[in-house]
Amino acid sequence: MDQTNQDLTPQDNSNDSNKIIQVNIEEQMKTAYIDYSMSVIVGRALPDVRDGLKPVHRRVLYAMHELGINYNKPYKKSARIVGEVLGKYHPHGDSSVYDAMVRMAQPWSMRYMLVDGQGNYGSQDGDGPAAMRYTEARLQRLGESMMEDLDKETVDFTLNFDDSLQEPTVMPTRIPQLLVNGSSGIAVGMATNMMPHNLSEVIDGCVAYIDNKEITIDELMKFVKAPDFPTGGIIFGIEGIKAGMHTGRGRVVLRGRVNVETMKSGKEQIVITEVPYQVSRDALAEKIGYLVNNKIIEGITHVANESNKDGTRIVVELRRDVVAQVIINQLYKYSELQTSYGINNVALVNGRPRTLNLKDMISEFIGFRHEVVVRRTQYELREAEKRAHILEGYLIALDHLDEVIALIRNSVNPDEAKTGLIEKFGMTEIQAKAVLELRLQRLTGMERDKIREEHAEIMKQIAHFREILANEGLRYQIIKDELLDVQKKFGDDRKSEIQYLANEMRIEDLIEEEDVVITVSHLGYIKRTSAAEYRSQRRGGRGAMGGRTRDEDYIEHLFIASTHHTLLFFTEKGRCYWLKVYEIPEADRNAKGRAIQNLIQLPTDDKIRTIIDIPNLEDKEYVQKHCIVLCTKQGIIKKTSLEDFSRPRQNGINAITVQEGDQLLDVSLTDGNSFIMMAVKSGRAICFEEGKVRTTGRGAIGVFGIELDENNDEVIGMLCVSKDDVTKQILVVSERGLGKRTPFIEPLDENATAEDKEKAVKITDAEGIEKLYALSYRITNRGGKGVKTINITEKTGALVGLLAVEEKDDLMITCRSGLTIRMRVADIREAGRATQGVKLINIEDGDEIAAIARIEEQEVEGEEDKEAAGIVDVNPAPEDAPEE
Template sequence: MAEGINESIIPINIEDEMRGAYIDYSMSVIISRALPDVRDGLKPVHRRVLFGMQELGVHYNKSYKKSARIVGEVLGKYHPHGDTSVYDTMVRMAQEWSLRYPLVDGQGNFGSIDGDSPAAMRYTEARLKRISEELLNDINKETVDFEPNFDDSLKEPSVLPAKLPTLLLNGAAGIAVGMATNMAPHNLREVVDGICAYIDNKEITVSELMQFITAPDFPTGGTIYGYSGVKNAYETGKGRVIMRAKATTETTKTGREQIVVTEIPYQVNKASMIEKTAQLVNEKRLEGISDIRDESDRNGLRIVYELKRDAISNIVLNNLYKHTQLQSSFGINNVALVKGRPQILNLKDMIQHFVDHRHDVIVRRTEFELREAMKRAHILEGLLIALDNLDEVIKLIRESRDPEIAREGLMSNFNLSEIQARAILDMRLQRLTGLERDKIVNEYEEVKATIKELEFILANEDKRMQIIKDELLEVKEKYGDERRTDIVHSAEDFKMEDMIPNEEMVITISHEGYIKRTPLTDYRTQGRGGVGSRGATSKTEDFTEHLFVGWTHNYLLIFTEFGKVFWLKVYEIPEGSKTAKGRPIQNLINIEQGDSVRSVINVESLEDEDYINNNYLMMCTLKGTIKKTSLEAYSRPRQNGINAITINEGDHLLNVELTNGDNHIILAAQSGRAIHFHETDVRPMGRTAAGVRGITLASEEDSVVGMVCVAKEDAQLLVVSEKGYGKRSDVSEYRITKRGGKGVKTINVTEKTGKLVAIKLVTDADDLMIINKSGITIRMEVENLRVMGRATQGVRLIKLGEGDEISSVEKIEKMEEEVPTSEESGEEASHNPEAEEKPNEE
């Protein structure tokens, strides 16, 4: 006997058993208890309460029934859990401070905002609210799947047809295993407008939807303070919304000030909040309050904070927000079941799933109505045949021994179906009158028209979408109301950019490090042939070194001789006139003593991942080293800058260019030689790498003067020497070699020309701004420079004064403008360049 018992015992690893059992439990909690379905926005218990109430017949226009009767119905038929869980659910669905649109109409004590318990279910009564009928409509038209209840004795709906987007309207809260949900309620009018906008344009973005659905709308009103949390929640499904009470300051007859609160944040227990506030006042942690009274009554909520005579109401109110639940946060976490799986949803996802569900319901409803209409049409056709052959039908029936023989006789004689024959036998004699016959004919015509309309709906998706919209607009008209929760933007919502228009600015940086920005509109084109004008007032020995155009919201990446990079928003640069000196750059960025700016890159965005991962920074040093690094490595701004490249002793950073990964690189040296190779010869390196050899210099004294990145086939190279000579040649004249070589001759360097000082990539559409060491600037058109051979010495570009030399050459885009008058010819040239060095946009 004992052996038999032992044989039936199966040894199981307790760890495996625990794991399996816990996973089953977790799934049960996630699917069947804690999370709402994305389609009807309800958890199983809510769905069962509403369906149970409908089955019991407690509609909005019928009399109330005892809550215990309803709970018993739901408990016995659909929800085999504790009666408290069902009653608490029903109570919450009746509380207007818990649900934005209550679904149950309660009579009796259903609790209060102070946290009071509702009366026992034997004392209270309930029925459905009218709005709940919109969730249950069409449930008997095979619009949703039904599944067996817990004991397989009945069927219950797996989801409701839900004409309303309940998930958005009333939100949801639940703690499952390993996940939780907390969804905010919204305003019906806004949600319907948002859904209609989505139906009109399925490609609509979340930010466009937010023009319709502005923010959550809490049942207790209050104020949403700050918009960034709302934006995050709508875009990602997660966000933190700060809620504040609505408070005003009143003066009593005695002249004392008092703060009056008329709306409090959602889910805050009023009595508990007042109690905790009084405690803080007693502990002297809240100053300036002499008395707190709750004056709430049936007309609404009213909490009065009496202030001391010397108290400043604004300071007291801000302290109340800081230390009490007059300010509280709502952590949005949009987790719902999509096809039985929990998912985090953004605003558009929730709308999309609701529209898909409604579309499915309408298709199923139309199919059901079509089947019913066709059945009716079939019967009416039979009745019309009988009426057309009335005498024979009556004769046949009278001569038949029993109904079965009559039915068979009708079917064989008049070619009728069994259903039609039964309908004829069931027909009352009064239907034989002329008037009743007309009614049958009219009904048949109506049914045929209905069938045609239903078939059109099933064949046309646009028509179905229009039905969804029409039904939603009807619901909006019936139940829509004004917003209760205001939105107040906090300081953190406003970035500096929001206050500053995004305008084009000319940015100039002088050799000694003075920086300024000037609106592009301040520059005007001058007549050609002038000797230029003084662009910036600076010390005699100072001159403008960098000059380019950027938008006020752009980032500037500022690279220094020592190999560091700093970030600066264009709007952070002080604005000044054309002749203003500007501010020392050291005042704006933490640049070391002795270091100076070598290159400035104007970057459109550091947030766009596609942009920063597919663009590179190509760096070149005085001694011919080059390095390529992804822009992504420089996309996290730091106050004190970071090392952009490791610089070897005796060298310094000369130039930095933005490339797209597929450019040609040309380096030129003072000795007049240049090397041309493809960017792919330089592999991308880390941010702190030192780089590789780009060009072998002719001598110890020789150094690199510049680097260009070639992206356009039709571009030409412009070279300028220090004595004012220059020329342009086709890029194709420079043969492609491997990096690291000595290069080929780019200009014939003689004593007359002086050393090479600049190399630029130009087209006929460019102008040149030539800057002398004396500070004089002159603008000239590139198209007037002849294209010449690579090894020539070039032509004189500019007449230099005694001892003067060219310090730098900037390329700027030509602007199509009218030729100015002679008075203006002395003004500095206007220009509209892209950033000085953005070859991949040239």
């Protein structure tokens, strides 16, 4: 035992290699672990803030660049590329390199792909890619842009793992890659999870930062609104994203995109057309099946994943008695159809990990681009000065051409000739060598002129490069121009829609306020379109298509509203729902739109009848001063304070109690001081004061407004004309396209009776003179038969529309076929109450007018653009029919 202990005791020995150094194992472990963790952080898991790449991605792109596999060159085998990366730059497992390359080529993984893959690169259903010996790849054009100017000393290079080659430490990218494609990785003691964004929005944010370095994050969010995922989806709520933009840590809730379709059998089915980011479509379908089998969700009869390479389509068939929106909400709750992602913006800044907010990431990228522009310009200046120096030597030789030729001919060897040129003509060694290497063909007259022109051009470039290096504003302008060029080449529209929550205040600050056309079809498809897409045209034209609908569908509601307004939707069963205008999906004029059941919880056996546009539901004074007047097809009318509709509920509220066999027809917003007009199919209209209808609660039935004829007569419209604005005109339209406008007031006849004068309206004209006017539609009590408003014949068809208009307004007319025409109200002739009117639109056989809408005066681009409006023919309108 003693001998053993003695052998283990450290001995003093003059040979240093035999010494054992005692260390504290705890300190040694700490040091080793820190070294290891920093190696993982810097060399593997975290992206660089400048180019947004991890080392493996950077090496894959650089190897492809060195191999010359550009976007316009033939593909090369993936195994060839992986071998190049492994052998030269990345001595790790081949699967890590191949997986990184594959991900850069998958459209569902990368918002903007950097690699162009050919072959089986996996699928969104979770299938893996084929082996690298089967697939091929080359760079995408965007990937090439990451390495533009790499050969101009714009970035530092470092030795590879065996010091035999050099590789770039960062790419001189013009693409804000970190924000655009995001990144995720797990290091030691930290992780990163950065969301992808839209390239156009990010570049807009970068340009805004260049224009104003003191810009706030909230101001930047007007440009970079939210993440934008490659698989689309709907971002549900903005507060978590705001936190991520401000602090670098937040949360994104993403929902799949769903539509509700009605099958031929009458049953409904939910169709999922987009799934959340990184969610397998097969796994989602299986999870829904599991929820159904375990009775967690009831009402689903079948689930099928019908997705293919062209897109996502997961069909969920429903029982006849269930409400689709309820099932959709359950799918959001229990399945991956709604998924949340943690935002953790950790990236390497000067080699150290740092949590970054939106402004940090943009400022770091712009700072890097500034450095790249400076280094590139310095390189180009050096190269230009080198060339200018040689050209100056050429010019000296050309100015003394005979002497130079004689000197060279008389020299024993090149060294003697070079020395002679230096001593006799004051050339530098570089110039003398270049002159000696000059080919004789360059001495022709034309070539001599080319040398002088090249020298003059080079001197201009040198002056420009020096100006760039001396002028910081010019450098930032170059950065901005290059970014805008990238945006033009690669920018696209958002894929992920942003849906704001009801409790998120001042969302309107992020939404540009503009007037849009809202259209709702008969089968319940809704969309908003820029008002400028509709072109004005003369009456009698064929019109332009206002929405591509199914054969049995047609546009039923069409009106103008601001994106900041709130819409109240009233259904034929008397329910009311709320929706902000900016929450309505935007689409072009020919698009079908989105099923309204996807936006509000509308039962399958109910449909939208009327939509009211409210500027601001939070304005208490406005809300208390206004009322909602409701009218049914059977002539019932009711008035309720707008305040009763000022507290939105997700499930809607009852607006009126509708009796059996009746339907809510129309709703108007009034100021409590209006005339109410109601018109019926048979061509009659009644006018009475709003005060004749007392204010009641939401649950009341209402009172009779007009008496109907026995022959299937019904109310077709109601309007409320404020007593402060009786200068409006009454526009009526029949289903065969005839219409007219009648002044609501007319100058009082000199022979008017005292009773007529008592009922007259007093209006002060422009000269300050007060005059009496009579109402064209005499005021009566509610509940009467009314008076004739249009002469109904077989030629006119039944009355279908009633509007209060002004001459400066425009009129939208929509047919059941989807044909839409826009015309000036001033082009429609005035006529008496009992006339047929004039032809407004040419109706084809079997077609009828479905809806009319008033558009207030506004500037519309391309007015009278007949080609854009799709006018086929323009016929002269017929004369007024004689009065009966």
